[in-house]
Amino acid sequence: MSADDGLAGFGYKQELERTLGNFHTFAAGISYISILTGTFQLFYFGFSFGGPAYWWSWPLVFAGQLMVALSFAELAAHYPVAGSIYNWSKKLGNPHVAWLAGWMMLTASIVTIAAVALAYQITLPQIASFFQFAEDPAVNAVILGGVLILFTTLVNAWGVKLMATLNSVGVFIELIAAVLLIIALAVNITRGPSVVMETHDKGAGQPWGYFGAFLVASLASTYVMYGFDTASSLGEESHDPRKNAPKAIMRALIASFVIGGLILLFALMAVGDINNPQIDTGGLQFIVLDVLGSTVGKIFLIAVVIAITVCNLAVQSAAIRMMFAMARDNNLPAGSKLARVSPKTKTPVVPAVITGVLALLILVVNINQPQIFTVITSIGIIMIYLAYLLVTVPMLLKRLRGQWPPPEQPGQKYFSLGKFGLPVNILGVLWGGAVVVNLAWPRRDVYNATPPYHWYLEWGAVLFVGIVGLVGFGYYWFVLRHKTGVLADHAAIEEVLGD
Template identity: 30%
Template sequence: MSIRNGEVGHLPADDTNLSEFGYKSELKRGTGKFASFAVAFAFVSIATGIFTAYGAMLNSSGPAGIWTWPIVIVGQLMVAMIFGSLAARIPVTGYAYQWTSRIANPVLGWIMGWASFTFLAIVVVAVDYTIASTVLPVLLQYGGTPQNAWVITAIVLVAQGLLVGGSMKWTTRLNNFAVSAELIGMILLVVLLFVVGIIAKELNIGNLFSTGAIPAEGYFSIGTLTTAGPWIMGTLLGAFTIVGFESAANLAEETKHPAVVVPKAMIQAVLASGIIGFLFIVVVTMLAGDPVELASSSTPIADVITRVLGPFVGTALLVMVVIAIFACGMVIMLTGVRLTWAMARDERFPGHKVLGRINKSTGTPLAATVFYTVVAELILALFAEQTDTLFLLFGAATLLPAVIYAATVVLYIVKRKQLPPSKGFTLGKWEVPVIILASIWLIFELAIFRDAAFLNAWIYVGIMVAIGALYLIFLLVVRGGAKGLSMPDLHSIDAELDADAAHKGN
């Protein structure tokens, strides 16, 4: 793997001339190295993922399920490297939609874009619902119900929409602050929990290898055709958490030196999240007390923090968690809005004449923001009255990225010899090992979703696929077939400059 730093000096002032991809520059390039990392890290948000899914892991796999976390990190790191290689070749807003459209064909690209939209539309609801269902009830000492969780989540979605649609500058500033707070807060949380646990003699190493309420017999089994083994199900904690690092690639047109900065941001986000997150779940598990009893709580992480650190410190750290989760949802919304706008810009999205515009006052895709927020509110309304809302959202938000990642890796494998030249990051001699490891991981992950517990997640995916298929058929009919979905021309700026120079020389 390598970063071609020497090439950065040869790029135009705006880092990537968008006319090379058939576009004019409409978004301001103000995202630097830390801001790009912050976007990727905020989407992953270990605080969000662990607070959301740790309880589900205790119930499906017991405490020993945490040992699946390192497997997830290695697998997702391989995926991030492949995404980085694609982002360095096509650094354009729309990420997987753009990559597939230009490397494979526009029809497959549209399908990938729609799949990404369905993921982003539901994961923002899953993340924001975490605030209302697993953190605020403990922080503010009230009884959580599906009804008040619905209302709070709806308000949070509107607040995020106002920020994303109103100002990219303030969205970035808030996210940078939130990520800094999460990094410092999570490291501090790990240290405090460990030190207090030692002083109070509450650390129980045996918990790390306990199966909790899950029978030890058959614990490590593969499972059946319709069930995954207990230990394997623990993988979903990491799989739900370590996703979204590719969000940095979706802000490519707003990032300085995107072909260099974006790949590094994605890789760094996976590594930072993976290491800090694993240390956190290890110390929390050692401090879990009776893991069987903790598994029955709807707020297990918050319970452990409050019990071990006391109400004052625990409350302060829970405030940090709320900020981190809010930023995570905000970045997911930012990513979903940019994807919606990118597809609308290419006249690939319903209402594209409106959704493909950049508002002159805010400098943001304001109409796309309103649309995305309304869709998220509708999804929330569909799930909100069900008692197992969080698990349903969690399942769908884990399944969809696995499918998207697998499709993108297959695309890379098939087309890697025909890819346009990299403008920054390359896998080099590590390409084949990275591909092999990424493929093994994704096959393993997708196999988990044969479990019947994810039936509703598949139903959601099926409904969204059906809606997308109907619109795709409509597009193909009105555009006169696949040719009507061709992307803006991809051409070589260097070739044009050389031709101009030769012409002047003559």
């Protein structure tokens, strides 16, 4: 038996319940990306820095992420296992690289739970003033976000069936609403598609002219189009994951690109006054209400709230699987407790609670230090892209050595890039490196936009990523690596020979 043949090939026994079908895995990937969440949360950012021409960052980011997703689809076919990024890196590289990839992804996912929860504040008070419980928007954001995190924690702890059902229903509503929104905006267009060539003179004063402004604006798209690997993170709970996970990864990314790109394009074409300064602050929420009116617009904003909810559900679900995957290798403190699967719910309950509590603690930072929270959110996304690189770089090295792809099981045909594998992998690595540099570049406009100005905030992304990486890896190197290994309670019953 090949070492990559199911869970036994990883040395694990089946503990999580296989209940998820094709749409469940697709929904997990697309809800993590969550077009309505990301575009409505970040449109204002891209527009304020790049004007209408920021739209071009959407296809640019898609092209780069497509190279990564294609590589991930190959990996999902061979290694459909929980904590996909961590386990893929372990198979492609070594335990040390794998731990760092898992650590980066886990930390980033917990930060992302808090960041997504803040999106409630951007949308709910615009639906009804009832949701503005506190006068201070930052405090109110924490209240609303805290309620969301409590809900997603309870659902994820209850079991994968409930999580998958709510997620699938939410994604179905989100997709229907997104298509209807595209149609509604399209029938109200007031200008042609040439609007995406307008820069609104955003490059003025920039050292690199509009190119410099565009690089900043492109962060809005970069912050959205990731998380498609979640479709494979649920591999141990899915039926026929070798076949379904690669398709789910690709469908989630492509559907998100098409739907999101059309929403952004038609919004720019439909808004009454493209020069209205309120677009810089109100974003897509303002445009929808401006174009469709209060009543219809608020109906679509309700769909956005549903999208935010299932997005947080999916992000936390992925974080739980990552914590579980690392813990059963004894690669986290108190591994045996973190890796315990509830016999009743067939779910790792302790990771659900811990990820929820940690996300709430991070959320509280937003009350008095919103600039620090912005830095924390950004480094979370940087760490996800770094984790992706810790998969694509070892994969490229394997290809160059002629060690990838591994042999297929007899009678099975896996998703394969064939002769295109090497150039796609190279482009994915180059893209990932460029994105990390652009994300981490010390820009005051991004990391320290308002007084007081501090050098450590401007350089916050570089400093915090470095601290998280070094401290985490230091703990692993001096403490955990001496204990690492599949815990006895989770080991495969029969010993499986290696490749």
